[in-house]
Amino acid sequence: MKKSISLVAVLLMSGSMAFADSKIKGNVSNIVDVNRTANVAVGKGSKATLGSIRLKNTNVGDKGTISNMLTVNESANVAVGDGSSATMGSISMSGSKVNGTVSNEAILHRVANVAVGKNSSAAMGSIDLKNTRADGTISNSAFVTESANVAVGDDSQANMATIKGE
Numbered sequence: 742m743k744k745s746i747s748l749v750a751v752l753l754m755s756g757s758m759a760f761a762d763s764k765i766k767g768n769v770s771n772i773v774d775v776n777r778t779a780n781v782a783v784g785k786g787s788k789a790t791l792g793s794i795r796l797k798n799t800n801v802g803d804k805g806t807i808s809n810m811l812t813v814n815e816s817a818n819v820a821v822g823d824g825s826s827a828t829m830g831s832i833s834m835s836g837s838k839v840n841g842t843v844s845n846e847a848i849l850h851r852v853a854n855v856a857v858g859k860n861s862s863a864a865m866g867s868i869d870l871k872n873t874r875a876d877g878t879i880s881n882s883a884f885v886t887e888s889a890n891v892a893v894g895d896d897s898q899a900n901m902a903t904i905k906g907e
Contacts (some may be wrong), residue, residue: 763796767805785823797835805839810846824860836872851888859895864903
């Protein structure tokens with residue numbers, strides 16, 4: 742019984758939105774359907790983000806829209822190691838301004854997204870923007886099935902069907 746309770750807690754945290762020090766005047770939406778999925782972070786400062794929108798120091802103007810849709814089935818998103826990160830089907834923005842549209846739609850089926858090692862990162866079907874101004878449209882649509890995206894080793898990176906901008 743303990744195992745099923747722990748798994749449910751992990752799944753409930755998977756589809757989420759966080760807006761640290763951000764101003765939202767426009768629209769932010771997140772629709773997630775998760776089934777038999779694990780989202781795990783192990784190590785000091787490690788992060789596992791699945792089907793989420795994370796905004797930090799980001800302003801969404803009254804005409805701005807951020808939307809994320811995700812369907813996951815039998816997938817795993819795992820970050821192991823100090824400072825490691827695994828991001829699947831998510832939008833992460835920091836120090837950014839949105840007056841246009843940032844959109845991500847990812848359907849993932851039997852996939853694994855794994856980062857193992859100190860400061861390693863793995864991103865699949867995601868948008869990760871830092872210090873970016875979006876006045877137009879930034880869009881990412883990924884349909885991934887029976888695939889693996891794996892980064893192993895200190896400071897390693899693996900990116901699949903992902904937009905990254907700084």
